[in-house]
Amino acid sequence: MGILCYLCSVKAKIHFTQMNIIFKDEALSELYETGKTKDKKYKQICKNRRLVDGYIRAVGTMYDVESTDELKNFSFLHYEKLKYQQNEPLSSVRLVNGLVERLLFKETEDGIEVELIEIDSTHYGNKK
Numbered sequence: 001m002g003i004l005c006y007l008c009s010v011k012a013k014i015h016f017t018q019m020n021i022i023f024k025d026e027a028l029s030e031l032y033e034t035g036k037t038k039d040k041k042y043k044q045i046c047k048n049r050r051l052v053d054g055y056i057r058a059v060g061t062m063y064d065v066e067s068t069d070e071l072k073n074f075s076f077l078h079y080e081k082l083k084y085q086q087n088e089p090l091s092s093v094r095l096v097n098g099l100v101e102r103l104l105f106k107e108t109e110d111g112i113e114v115e116l117i118e119i120d121s122t123h124y125g126n127k128k
Contacts, residue, residue: 018063018066019067028119032055055095
């Protein structure tokens with residue numbers, strides 16, 4: 001009984017740092033918080049429950065890590081820094097395994113703040 005109480009008190013002292021995420025598009029914030037949005041830009045995404053659940057899981061995982069380097073530990077995200085971005089370097093994570101839709105975002109210099117930009121289904125040459 002004494003060990004259990006000790007573990008509970010130790011756990012209470014652990015402090016977790018969350019990544020700061022800025023939603024560049026209000027519709028993406030609404031989609032994360034409620035699971036739906038009225039924005040026409042994401043109408044197709046909202047119809048596919050697997051994509052919405054994958055998006056919520058990806059953003060939730062991003063909130064739970066301290067830096068973007070830790071995203072590599074989650075194989076289901078397929079985190080990568082995209083090459084050949086001319087104006088600003090982007091990174092991406094996959095929303096659902098087996099689908100090409102990816103969440104694109106920009107990292108800041110310190111790697112802590114992430115701006116969500118768009119959901120892209122044309123990654124890897126998919127021209128739906």
